[in-house]
Amino acid sequence: MGLWFYxxxxxxxxxxxxxxxxxxxxxxxxxxxxxxxxxxxVHGTAELSFTGAAAGLLIDGDAILGALIGSVVVGGAIGLLxxxxxxxxxxxxxxxxxxxxxxxxxxxxYHGFATQATNILFGQIFGVSDGQLELLIGVAVSVLIATALxxxxxxxxxxxxxxxxxxxxxxxxVGVAFLLVLALTVTExxxxxxxxxxxxxxxxxxxxxxxxxxxxxxxxxxSVAFALVAAxxxxxxxLQTNVKASVLISTISFGIYVVARLVGxxxxxxxxRRTTAAPARPYPATPTxxx
Amino acid sequence: xxxxxxxxxxxxxxxPSVALSGAALRFGDRTLWDDLDLAIAPGEFxxxxxxxxxxxxxxxxxxxGLRKLSAGAVEVGGRPPRRGSSVVGYVPQQKAFDRDLPxxxxxxxxxxxxGHRWGLARRNRETRDRVARVIDDVGATAYADAPLGLLSGGxxxxxxxxxxxxxxxxxxxxxxxxxxxxxxxxxxVSELIDTRRRAANISVVFVTHEINPILSMVDxxxxxxxxxxxxxxxxxxxxxxxxSDLYNTDIDVLRVRGRIVVVGTPDAAHGEPGGDHHHxxxxxxxxxxxxxxxxxxxxxxx
Numbered sequence: 001m002g003l004w005f006y007x008x009x010x011x012x013x014x015x016x017x018x019x020x021x022x023x024x025x026x027x028x029x030x031x032x033x034x035x036x037x038x039x040x041x042v043h044g045t046a047e048l049s050f051t052g053a054a055a056g057l058l059i060d061g062d063a064i065l066g067a068l069i070g071s072v073v074v075g076g077a078i079g080l081l082x083x084x085x086x087x088x089x090x091x092x093x094x095x096x097x098x099x100x101x102x103x104x105x106x107x108x109x110y111h112g113f114a115t116q117a118t119n120i121l122f123g124q125i126f127g128v129s130d131g132q133l134e135l136l137i138g139v140a141v142s143v144l145i146a147t148a149l150x151x152x153x154x155x156x157x158x159x160x161x162x163x164x165x166x167x168x169x170x171x172x173x174v175g176v177a178f179l180l181v182l183a184l185t186v187t188e189x190x191x192x193x194x195x196x197x198x199x200x201x202x203x204x205x206x207x208x209x210x211x212x213x214x215x216x217x218x219x220x221x222x223s224v225a226f227a228l229v230a231a232x233x234x235x236x237x238x239l240q241t242n243v244k245a246s247v248l249i250s251t252i253s254f255g256i257y258v259v260a261r262l263v264g265x266x267x268x269x270x271x272x273r274r275t276t277a278a279p280a281r282p283y284p285a286t287p288t289x290x291x
Numbered sequence: 292x293x294x295x296x297x298x299x300x301x302x303x304x305x306x307p308s309v310a311l312s313g314a315a316l317r318f319g320d321r322t323l324w325d326d327l328d329l330a331i332a333p334g335e336f337x338x339x340x341x342x343x344x345x346x347x348x349x350x351x352x353x354x355x356g357l358r359k360l361s362a363g364a365v366e367v368g369g370r371p372p373r374r375g376s377s378v379v380g381y382v383p384q385q386k387a388f389d390r391d392l393p394x395x396x397x398x399x400x401x402x403x404x405x406g407h408r409w410g411l412a413r414r415n416r417e418t419r420d421r422v423a424r425v426i427d428d429v430g431a432t433a434y435a436d437a438p439l440g441l442l443s444g445g446x447x448x449x450x451x452x453x454x455x456x457x458x459x460x461x462x463x464x465x466x467x468x469x470x471x472x473x474x475x476x477x478x479x480v481s482e483l484i485d486t487r488r489r490a491a492n493i494s495v496v497f498v499t500h501e502i503n504p505i506l507s508m509v510d511x512x513x514x515x516x517x518x519x520x521x522x523x524x525x526x527x528x529x530x531x532x533x534x535s536d537l538y539n540t541d542i543d544v545l546r547v548r549g550r551i552v553v554v555g556t557p558d559a560a561h562g563e564p565g566g567d568h569h570h571x572x573x574x575x576x577x578x579x580x581x582x583x584x585x586x587x588x589x590x591x592x593x
Contacts, residue, residue, distance in 0.1 A: 031393055149409055156406035159394050159439075162383050163451070166355050166464075168375020168407045210393045214438035219393040272395060272437035 006239040014128040015245070019231040021140040022192045023201060025185045027227030028147055030206025031219050032178065035158040039203055041078060041179060042186055044092040046198040048074045049187040050121060051103030058110050063119070064132050067187045068139060074099065075183030079176030123194030123246035125235065136191070139184050146181045154178055155216060192231060193246040200250035201227050208257040211264030214272065226256050306369055308333050308462050308494040309354060314363035316349055322518045323349055325362065329513065329522060333461065334492040336485065336508050338499060338525075341515035342556060347498045350515075351464045354496065355379060368461050375407045380455030380493075382484070384467040385448050390440040396450040397435045400426055403454035422457065429453040429483055445476030452483055456491075463488065465497045469504055477504040484508075502529065503550045529553070 006012045033042055049067040052074070056066015077095055082088030119127075128136070147154075156164040157171040165171050182202075189198045205226035209219045234249030241248075307330035315325030323346030331337050339347045352358035353365055356372035365371065368378035380403070388394075401422050405412060426435045431449045434442055442450070448468055455463060465484065469477040485508040488495045497505060502512070502525065512528045514521045516537045521528050528534075529551050534542040543554040 035389075035392060035394075148411055151411050152402075152406050152408055156402045159388075159392060159399065160402070162386075163381060163454070164402075164406065166357065166381040166383070167403070168356070168373075207391075210391050214393055214395045216393055216398055273434050 003236065003240055011126050011128075012235075012239060014130075014133050015125045015235050016232060018125060018128050018133060018136050018188075019192050019235045019245075020228065021136055022185075022189045023227035023231035024224055025140050025143045025147075026189050026198075026201040027205050027224030028144070028220060029182055029185050030202055030223045030227070031209065031216070032154060032158055033182065033203055034206045034210055036178070038088075038179075038182065039199065040089050040092050041182065042199060042202045044078065044096045045071055045074050045179075045183040045186045046190050046195040046202075047096060048099040048103075049190045050195050051099045051106065052187070054103045054106035054110060058106050064135060064191060067190065068135070068184065071183035071187040072180060075179040075181075076176065079179040119194075121194050121196055122244070123190070123192055123197065125192045125245050128191070132191075136188055139188055143181055143185050143188075146177070150174060150177055150181070193249050197246050197250045200253040201231060204250075204253040204257050205230065208260035211257075211260040226253070226260075230256065305333060307331055307366075308335075308368060309496065310364075310366045312364050314353075314365055315361045316346055316353065316358070317361040324515055324518060324520050327363070327520055331462075331494045331496065333494055334488060336488060336495045336497065336505075336510045337513055338497050338502055338505060338509045338511070339513045339515065340499065340502060342517075343500075345515040345517065347515060348466055351381075351466055351496065351498060354462070354464055355381060377458040378461055380458060380460035380463045382448070382451050382455045382463065382465040382468045384470040385444045385451075385472055387444075388440040388442075388447065390438075392438065392440045394439045395436050396431060396439055396442060396446070397422060397426065399439055399450050400435070400454045400457060403457040425453045425457050426450070428456070428487065443476070444472050445479055448472065448476070448480045449483065452480070452487070456487060456493075459491070460493060462494045462496065465495065465499075467498055467500070469499065469501070474504075481505045481508065506549075506551065525551070 007016075033039060049071050052067040052070015053063040054066070055070060056062045056064070059066065074095060078088060078092050081095070082091030153164070153169045153174045154177075156167070157169050157174045161171050186198050186202060189201045193201055206219070206223040208226055209222035212222060213219050230249050230253040233252050234247075235245050237243070237248045237252075238245035309329070309331040311327050311329045314327040314329075316323040317325070339350060341347055349358060353360055354367055354372055356367075356374045356376060367376070370378075372379075401412070401418075404418065404422070423432075426432055429449045429452050431446065431453060434446055435450070439447065439450070451468070463484065468484070469480060472480060481504050484495060484497070485505075487493065497509075499505065502509065506525060509525050511522060512525050514528050514534070514537060519537050521533055521537055529544055531542055531544045534544055534553065534556075538556060540557065541555055545552045545554065
C-alpha cells in the first residue's frame with residue numbers, strides 16, 4: 001500500500017524511468033565491456049564523472065550536464081591515448097589521477113550544497129528533475145542508436161581484433177567510438193547508483209549472463225534483463241525500506257551473479273558439444289565437398 | 292633473382308589471382324623486398340618462407356589492402372587490394388580465446404560474412420544455412436555451438452578456416468596458421484586448407500617458418516631474406532646452393548626421412564627459438580611416421 005502511494009509520486013516515477021533507461025543501456029554495453037576487458041575504463045570514466053559534475057556545478061549549477069560533457073572528453077582522451085589494452089589501462093590511470101585532482105580543486109571552489117557532488121559519488125536517484133529526465137532520455141536514445149550502428153564491427157573487433165582489422169574493420173575508430181558511448185552510459189548510470197557502484201550495472205549483469213550462455217544475442221538479452229531486475233528492483237525495495245537504492249541495486253546485482261555462477265558451473269563445460277557424434281573423429285581427412 | 296614459373300596445370304590464359312610486378316616494400320631506409328614479380332595462379336599453393344622480419348606478414352598486409360607498396364603494382368582478383376574485400380579470406384595464427392568469451396564457434400564463423408559492416412546483422416535462413424554448410428565443410432559441426440574459449444587450438448583453427456571460406460574467397464591468406472598447434476593438429480589443419488583449395492580452386496598464400504607440415508601440398512615457395520627473394524618449386528629453392536646464395540652465408544639443406552632441415556641460417560645461429568626450419572614441436576611425440584612428400588616434384592597436382 002505504501003509502495004502504491006510512492007509509485008504515484010513524480011519523484012518515484014522519474015527514478016523508475018531513469019533507472020530503466022540506465023539498466024537497458026548498461027546491460028547492452030556490458031558484454032562488450034567484459035569481452036574487451038574494459039572494466040577499468042568503466043571505473044575510470046565513472047570516477048571522472050565526479051570531476052565533470054563538480055565543473056558543471058561550478059559553472060552552471062548543473063551536475064548532470066557537466067558530468068555528461070566531461071565523460072565525452074574523458075572517453076575521447078582514453079581512446080586516443082591508449083589503443084592496446086595494457087597501454088589503455090595506464091592511460092586511464094594517468095587521466096584518472098589528474099582528473100580527480102582537478103575535481104577536488106573544483107569542489108573546493110564550489111560554495112553551494114556540496115551534497116550535490118557527493119551524490120554523484122554514491123548516487124541520488126530520487127531527485128531527478130523534468131529537465132534532467134529529458135536529458136537522460138536523449139542520451140539513452142543516442143546510446144541505443146550508436147550501439148546498433150556499431151554492433152557488428154564492435155563485436156568483431158572485440159572478440160578477434162587482428163582478424164577484424166584484416167577484414168577491413170577500422171578497429172581503432174570502433175574502439176574510440178565505443179569508449180565515447182561507454183562514457184555516456186557510465187555517466188548516466190552514475191546518476192542512479194553513483195560513480196563508485198557503476199560496475200554493478202555495467203559489468204556484473206553481463207558477467208552473470210556470460211556464465212549462462214555463449215550466444216552473443218542471448219548474453220546481451222540476459223545482461224539487459226539482469227540489469228533491469230537489479231535497477232528497478234533496487235529502486236522499488238528502496239521505497240519500501242529505508243535503505244539507499246544504490247546499496248540495494250548492487251546487492252541484487254551481486255546476488256544474480258552468484259546464482260549465475262553456480263548454475264553456469266554446473267552446465268558450462270558440456271554446453272554446445274554434440275556428444276552423440278563420435279568424438280574419435282578429430283579430423284576427417286576428407287570433409288564432404290559441397291562447394 | 293629467380294623468375295616465377297607457374298606450377299599449376301592451369302592454362303596460360305587464366306588470369307592470376309594475385310599479381311605483383313616490380314613490387315617493393317620499404318620501412319624508412321630498410322628494404323623488406325623490392326622488384327618482386329610474382330603471379331599466383333588460381334588453385335596454386337604458395338608457401339612464403341624466410342627469417343623473422345623479412346616481410347612475410349607485410350606481404351599479406353599488402354594483399355589485404357592494409358599496407359601500400361613503396362613501389363610497383365599489385366592486384367588481387369584482377370583489382371587493387373581493398374580493405375574488407377570478399378575476394379580474400381584470412382586465417383591468422385592460433386591464439387587462445389578467453390574462456391569466458393561470450394561467443395560460439397558458429398558466431399565466429401558468421402563474422403566472416405559481414406562482421407565488418409555497420410549496423411545490426413539481419414538473420415535469415417539463407418545466411419544460417421550458408422554458415423552451417425561451411426562449418427560442415429571443415430568438419431566442425433560437432434562443436435560449433437560450444438563456447439569458443441573451451442575449444443582446443445585445432446578446433447579453433449578449423450572454425451577460423453570456415454570463417455575465411457564463408458565469403459567464397461578466391462585467395463586464402465594464411466599467416467602462420469599452424470603455429471602453437473601440436474603435430475597432429477598441424478596436419479589436420481593443413482590438410483583441411485589443402486582440401487578446400489582443391490575443391491574450390493582457391494589460391495593459398497601460406498606464411499610459415501616451417502615448411503615440413505605443408506611440404507606435400509606446396510606448389511611453389513617464395514623465400515624472402517633481407518631484401519632478397521627467390522621463388523620456385525620447393526625442390527629448386529630448398530637447396531643448399533639457393534639458400535646459401537640468398538642468405539649470403541653457408542647454409543646446409545638436408546633431406547631427412549622426407550623432411551627438409553635447414554642448418555646454418557643466421558637467426559638459428561643466434562639460438563632464436565623457432566627461427567629455423569626445425570620447429571620445436573617436431574621433437575615431441577610423433578603420432579605416426581612422418582608424411583612422405585608426394586613425389587619429388589613437391590605435389591604439383593593442381
